[in-house]
Each structure stands twice: as C-alpha cells, then as structure tokens.
Amino acid sequence: MDKLVYLAEALTPLNLLLAFVGVLAGIVIGALPGLSATMAVAVLVPFTFTMEPASGLIVLGAIYTGAIYGGSYSAILVNTPGTPSAIATTFDGFPMAKRGDGALAVSLSTLASVFGGLVGALMLMFLAPPLARVALAFGPPEYFWLAVFGLTLISALSVGNLMKGLIGACFGLLLSMVGVAVIGADVRFTFGSHMLLGGIDIVAGLIGLYCIPVLIDLVATRDPHLKVEGAQTGFRLGEALSISWREKFNLLRSSIIGTLVGILPGAGGSVASLVSYSEARRASRHPERYGTGEPGGIIATESANNATVGGGFIPTLVLGIPGTPPDAVILGALLVQGIKIGPALFSAQSPIVYTFIFGLIIGTLIMLPVGLLVGRYAYKSIIAIPKAALVPTIAFMTVIGSFAIHNNLSDSAVMLGLGAIGWVLNRAGFAPSPIVLGLVLGQIAEQGYVQSYLIGNAQHNVLGMFFGRPISLVIVAFALLTLFYPYIAKAIGAARARRSRTDIVVESRNGTPS
Amino acid sequence: MKLMAILAGAVFALGTVSAAQAQDYPSKPVNYIIPFNAGGESDIAARLQQPVFEKLTGQPMVVQYMAGAGGAQAWSQMNGMEADGYTIMGTNLPHIILQPMAQDVGYKTDDIANVYFFQYTPDAIIVPKDSQFKTLKDLIDYAKQNPGLVTFSGSGTNSANDVAKARFDKLAEVTTTYIPFSGTSPATAAVLGSQVLAGFSYTTAAINQGDQLRVLAVAADERVPSFPDVPTFKELGYDMVGGAYRGIAVPKATPDDVKKKLSDVLDKINHDPDFIKKMEDGGFVLINVPFDQVPDFMAKREKEYEEAAKVMGIAKK
Numbered sequence A: 001m002d003k004l005v006y007l008a009e010a011l012t013p014l015n016l017l018l019a020f021v022g023v024l025a026g027i028v029i030g031a032l033p034g035l036s037a038t039m040a041v042a043v044l045v046p047f048t049f050t051m052e053p054a055s056g057l058i059v060l061g062a063i064y065t066g067a068i069y070g071g072s073y074s075a076i077l078v079n080t081p082g083t084p085s086a087i088a089t090t091f092d093g094f095p096m097a098k099r100g101d102g103a104l105a106v107s108l109s110t111l112a113s114v115f116g117g118l119v120g121a122l123m124l125m126f127l128a129p130p131l132a133r134v135a136l137a138f139g140p141p142e143y144f145w146l147a148v149f150g151l152t153l154i155s156a157l158s159v160g161n162l163m164k165g166l167i168g169a170c171f172g173l174l175l176s177m178v179g180v181a182v183i184g185a186d187v188r189f190t191f192g193s194h195m196l197l198g199g200i201d202i203v204a205g206l207i208g209l210y211c212i213p214v215l216i217d218l219v220a221t222r223d224p225h226l227k228v229e230g231a232q233t234g235f236r237l238g239e240a241l242s243i244s245w246r247e248k249f250n251l252l253r254s255s256i257i258g259t260l261v262g263i264l265p266g267a268g269g270s271v272a273s274l275v276s277y278s279e280a281r282r283a284s285r286h287p288e289r290y291g292t293g294e295p296g297g298i299i300a301t302e303s304a305n306n307a308t309v310g311g312g313f314i315p316t317l318v319l320g321i322p323g324t325p326p327d328a329v330i331l332g333a334l335l336v337q338g339i340k341i342g343p344a345l346f347s348a349q350s351p352i353v354y355t356f357i358f359g360l361i362i363g364t365l366i367m368l369p370v371g372l373l374v375g376r377y378a379y380k381s382i383i384a385i386p387k388a389a390l391v392p393t394i395a396f397m398t399v400i401g402s403f404a405i406h407n408n409l410s411d412s413a414v415m416l417g418l419g420a421i422g423w424v425l426n427r428a429g430f431a432p433s434p435i436v437l438g439l440v441l442g443q444i445a446e447q448g449y450v451q452s453y454l455i456g457n458a459q460h461n462v463l464g465m466f467f468g469r470p471i472s473l474v475i476v477a478f479a480l481l482t483l484f485y486p487y488i489a490k491a492i493g494a495a496r497a498r499r500s501r502t503d504i505v506v507e508s509r510n511g512t513p514s
Numbered sequence B: 001m002k003l004m005a006i007l008a009g010a011v012f013a014l015g016t017v018s019a020a021q022a023q024d025y026p027s028k029p030v031n032y033i034i035p036f037n038a039g040g041e042s043d044i045a046a047r048l049q050q051p052v053f054e055k056l057t058g059q060p061m062v063v064q065y066m067a068g069a070g071g072a073q074a075w076s077q078m079n080g081m082e083a084d085g086y087t088i089m090g091t092n093l094p095h096i097i098l099q100p101m102a103q104d105v106g107y108k109t110d111d112i113a114n115v116y117f118f119q120y121t122p123d124a125i126i127v128p129k130d131s132q133f134k135t136l137k138d139l140i141d142y143a144k145q146n147p148g149l150v151t152f153s154g155s156g157t158n159s160a161n162d163v164a165k166a167r168f169d170k171l172a173e174v175t176t177t178y179i180p181f182s183g184t185s186p187a188t189a190a191v192l193g194s195q196v197l198a199g200f201s202y203t204t205a206a207i208n209q210g211d212q213l214r215v216l217a218v219a220a221d222e223r224v225p226s227f228p229d230v231p232t233f234k235e236l237g238y239d240m241v242g243g244a245y246r247g248i249a250v251p252k253a254t255p256d257d258v259k260k261k262l263s264d265v266l267d268k269i270n271h272d273p274d275f276i277k278k279m280e281d282g283g284f285v286l287i288n289v290p291f292d293q294v295p296d297f298m299a300k301r302e303k304e305y306e307e308a309a310k311v312m313g314i315a316k317k
Helices: A004-010 A013-031 A037-048 A053-078 A084-098 A102-137 A140-157 A162-176 A202-220 A237-246 A248-263 A268-283 A295-318 A325-336 A350-384 A387-406 A409-427 A432-458 A462-467 A470-510 B002-015 B041-057 B069-078 B095-102 B136-145 B160-172 B184-192 B203-207 B256-270 B273-281 B291-312
Strands: B030-034 B061-065 B087-093 B113-128 B151-155 B177-181 B198-202 B213-218 B243-250 B285-289
Touching: A004 A053, A004 A350, A013 A037, A013 A053, A013 A350, A037 A053, A037 A325, A037 B041, A053 A084, A053 A102, A053 A295, A053 A325, A053 A350, A084 A102, A084 A202, A084 A268, A084 A295, A084 A432, A102 A237, A102 A248, A102 A295, A102 A350, A102 B184, A140 A162, A140 A268, A140 A432, A140 A462, A140 A470, A162 A409, A162 A432, A202 A387, A202 A409, A202 A432, A237 A248, A237 A295, A248 A268, A248 A295, A268 A295, A268 A432, A268 A470, A295 A325, A295 A350, A325 B041, A387 A409, A409 A432, A432 A462, A432 B151, A432 B177, A462 A470, B030 B041, B041 B061, B041 B087, B041 B113, B041 B243, B041 B256, B041 B273, B069 B087, B069 B095, B087 B095, B087 B113, B095 B291, B113 B136, B113 B160, B113 B184, B113 B203, B113 B256, B113 B291, B136 B213, B151 B160, B151 B184, B160 B177, B160 B198, B160 B243, B160 B291, B177 B184, B184 B198, B184 B203, B184 B213, B198 B203, B203 B213, B243 B256, B243 B285, B256 B273, B256 B285, B256 B291, B273 B285, B285 B291
Parallel strands: B030 B061, B030 B087, B151 B177, B151 B198
Antiparallel strands: B087 B243, B113 B198, B113 B213, B113 B243, B113 B285
C-alpha cells in the first residue's frame, strides 16, 4: 500500500478545488451537444501549463470524466446525446423522462457513472500493464468483428420491425462512407461538393438525427415536452440506489466491458456503451422492456462509458498510445510539460502517475454530489421552461454545437439536412438509432475489414485472418448469441418444458426418483 | 469555452477593420488554426510554439482546430479568411502537394501562401522489439525473398507514410504491402501488437514507445539527437530523406510585409534554446525555411513528391 502516499499528495486543497471545478465545467460542456470531451480538454490544456504537472493532469482528468457523464443529461432530458458516448442512454433515458421519471433517470445515471468511473480508475491503478497487452492483441479483424457485434444490436432495437431497422442501418452505413476514404483516399458520395469531403461528422449526425425531429414534433403538436403532472423532482436517490443494487451484476459487467473496450484505441465510449447495453439486454429477464424506459439500460450505458475513461488511460500511460481522442490531447499536454511518456512512465514517473490516478478517483467521487445537484436543477429547469422558450433555445444550441465541432458551418448544414431526413424517416417508422449505429460503427467496420483483407492477402490467408483468430471467434460467438438469442431462449424454454414432462414419465415408470 | 474563444476572436476581428499595420504586427491576439485534431504532431508543435510566441511578441496565440478531410477542409477555406496576418494556419507536406494532385479538394497547391517551414518529422521504419528484423538489411533481404509479404502499417493513403513506403520500395527494389490506418496511433499499435511485420512512422511516434520498438532507419540527413544509435537511410546506402514537413501559411491576400514580419517571429521561435530542446526531445527535426526561401523549398519538394506520386499511381489531373 505504498501507493497511499500519493493519495495524500492528490488530496491537497488546491487539487480538490481543481477537481471540483473540472468536474463541474466538464458536466456543463458534456451536456451541451456538440461540445465534446475532447474539445473541453483541448481548450483547457494551455491553462494547465502553468500548474504543477500532477495538478494539471488532475484538472484534465476531472473535466474528461465530467464531460462523459454530462452527456447523459441531454440524452435523458432532450433525447440528444451530449457526446457520442451517451447514444445508448437516449434509448431508455428519454422514455423515462417522458413519463415523468427524469429525476430518477438522472440519479441512476449519476450512480452508474460514478461506479463505472471508479471501476475503470481502479483497474488502471492495479492492472494497467497486463491490460495494455489486451489492446495490442486486438488487430484489424477484431475491430471489424467488434463493430459487427455492435451492429447486431439493431435486431434488438427494432423488435417487431426488423426490416425497417435494417434499412435504417444500411442508410447509416452509407452515411459513414461519405467523404475521403481513410484507406484508398477515394472520394465517395460527395456529389461534387467540397462541403462533404470531410465526411459526415458523427456528432453532427447525432444532433441532427436525434434532436431536430424532437424539436419539429414539439412545434407541431400541443403536447408538453416532458410529462409534468405527477413528475417527482426530488433526487429519488433511495429508489435509484435500490434499483442499482438490483442491477448490481449489470453494473459490474458493464463497468468491466467499458474498461476493456476503453483500452482499445479506436473503439471508444460509444462502442463500449452500445456493447454493454446489448449485453445487459440479453442478460435481462425482461429484454422486451429495454428501449421503453428500462432503468437497467441507463445503468449499463452510463457505467460503461465512464469506465472507458480509466480504461483509455491504460494504453495512454503504459504504451504511449492514446486510448480515446481526449487521451491524445492529454498525452500532448504531458509532452509539452516535458514528461517522457511510454513504457517507462509507470516506473520512472510513478509519483505523477499515481497522483493522477488518485486525482481521477477523487474527481469521480466528487461527481456524485455535484452531479445530483446539477442534474436536479437541470431537470427542474427543463420542465419549468415553457415550450415556446425551450424549442428556440435548443434549436440555437444545435446550430452552435454542430458549428463548434470543427469551427465549420458545413457541419451545421449537414446537421440540419440530416435532421430533416430523420424527421421524414421517423414519420415513416424508421427509428434514428439504427441509422446512428450504422454511422458510428460503419467506419470501424470498414477499416477493419479492408485492413484485414490487405494483410490476409499479403499472407495468402484471407479466410484465416477473419476466422482463424481466437479473440475474433469469441466476438463472433457473442454476436451470433445476441442475434439469435430470442430464438435460442425460446428453444431452451421449449426443451426445458419437454424435459420436465419426460422426467415425470420416467419417474413414474421407475417408481423411485433418482 | 471554445465558443468564447471564437466569439472573442470575432470581436477582435470586427474591432480592427483597419488595414494591418506591418510595423506594429502583432498588436492583438493571433489565431493559429491547426487543420487536424488536437493531440497530433501539428498540435504538439503548435503548443510548443505558443508560449515562445507570447514571450517574444507579448500577444497571445490562440490555437484552434479545424479538422476534416485530412486537412483539406481547412486549407480550402483559408483564402476566404481575413488576410491581416492575425489568422494563420498550419500547413503540411506532402498533404498540400498530393491532395490536389490526386483529386479536386477545393484548393490548389499554389493557392496556399506558405510563410515559413519550421520542422519536419523524419520517416522511420519501426518493428516490434522481438522482431526477426534486427537491421534494415534483414528486412530488405526478407522482402526480396518474399515479395509482397512484408506488411507496413502507416497513417492514411497518399500520406507521408504512404510516400515513404513507395520511395523505399523503389530504392531498395522490393515489393511490400502498405496497410493504411486512421492515424499514427493505431498504426503504431498495429506494429506493437505484431499485426503487421513493420511500420512506416515518424521519429516523434517512435520516441513514445521507448524500448518496445526498434527503429531500423531514419530518413534524415544526419542522425537525429533523440535516436543517436539509429542509422539514417543515407548511411545504409539509400538516398531517402523526408517525412512530414510542417509550416505556417496565411490567406493569400495578406500583405507581403506582414508575411515577412511573421516569418521573422517564427524564425526567432525556431532559435529559442528551450523550444529547440523540447522539440528535439519530442523527436522533431527543426528546419529554418524563412519566407524568401519558401518558393525554392516548395519547388524541390514538389519535384520529389511528383516522382513518388508516379510510383503510387496517383492520377495527375
């Protein structure tokens, strides 16, 4: 427990204050769609240069954690993920808020985020070097299959209307191909426009597909934004705690999935939360409730995406390879501070590393009171604001937010265009989630596929690349399980019913129970 | 916060509509646009320039990001920005030469008014530490016996890594396979995890992995300070010097005396001892190409890349 020395170092009043301010700023930035965790960290990097390295790292870590958590507010309250990590939070968060359980949803998201964040940070502290090797075992075929696994969630999300779900996903995959291809540099689906050369930004797509249809419907109908009568605005902490306790396996599983996916450079919080959502749904006794406001869904996604924070730092600090985009910025900040990163960091610079990890844990814990208070305030004000003021405010934020992604108006135009398309598709019965899944996972799947093919072709072993690697096969098995689980469950149930009948027959024939 | 910076920039821009005064340049904050995401080599170098710029001029340098289409998004919009010297943008070679060559990306190489080239990150061949290739010769011998079997990871297509691989194939008379990744980090991870046999990368990336990687050769004129034991390609008999060059450009209509002034400031930054040390520790190689030498420098590079482009089969339009 020699590491506890560093806890004392992290616990100085200044560091605590920095962690508090960082978390608060992160929550606000994360809650605004378009302002991402990466941006929050990048803007603050210059301010940390005047600080001690450890303090600077603590404030950056706190902002990052806060931003990933803050993304859930807008997901729950206005059906727009504040960051891509919160995509799956909209599935159940917004339905909950709609029926008046917004306060409960925010409390659940807070508890799950804190728990997930702690699991990720503890795994970073105790298991970083061995886990970093996991990241390296993931090659292009594994990324390809991981993305395919994520795509199988579409079958779960479009129960009763698989065809429309698949069409939506294909549309999303097409959207993911727009622009200059990473591999091959071909220009695709730009229709001669320079605006689309950079492709369709995922965040712009998220804002457009999720938020704009909601806004149009709000204007077009007389219904209030969220149900107000009977809505409880308290913390509902007790209720949230008992639900979390009931979902403890879900919480733990999702946190571990989040950490593991966070380790993989190039996967990130969105994939982590989608995979754990899919697993939570499969393991649940009531999978049909997922997507209609099931608390387990929020717990799964929010614990997973905050666990990616700690997980992402594992390759960043052990290998010098950033696990997530904000990690890349933090890595740059370390270099500018004159800290040598790479495998030697953990041994040579252990005071800074461990002070930072404790800082991350402190920041995560501070998130609990800060998050509950801010969340309650946010929920109350969203309910209190009249629709006539809410809609223009959010509409303004969507334009600003999509502009802020790259300081580029073409992203705002793409956002609005996709919003209009999304609204029309919504009316025709196409949900936005399969489209977004296609958009997010399409690039990962495509790059993984082409890279695997190129490597396999060079080694004259294309099939072996895709089907001959143990980790790949495990992911394929999980994907198949998720895809066919409804049938398997039915078959098992039927078999069990049959067996219990034959058991009775056998028993009665022998006369003695075995 | 980002928005605040943008709004502040807009207010500043509105407040000083008057023509730029070269003699007191810079007299207000300078917006430095990086056409890539935060955290990359361009960003790190800019972050190192930032404090020195502020020390020398007393004016803040605000680093912003405008990523998209491998930088083309920002470069195609540059000439529409305010041409008063208070908007400057990072430029990268071979990007601004190869992108317009391969397809219509909304700008031409000549549209970009480069003011100063200040550093480059030399190409380097990296292999995992337990690789069968101990020297560059091992790798070349293996590649000669097994055409196409050696896989190189690298960042992107038509990128510096892609060019380096094409030039290497031609010089060493081998056939290898290039596997593009979406950035330097995933490409390096693929090498560390032995997903590919070797990688084309930069000294800056190799330095972060310490003894987990072996660098076989570096494409610099002389050995780089951060890798004193690694031979250059030249020493090994292959005339290969290059990498990703980084400079700073301004909108074309910026007055020449402002460009000159900016070039002078950047030159001073490049001679700051603390800056030099941090850049070299990071694996960057500093070059000083001031405003009046830029045309020569660009002409030389263009010729080099045109040759490589022919090998790579990039259609000249």
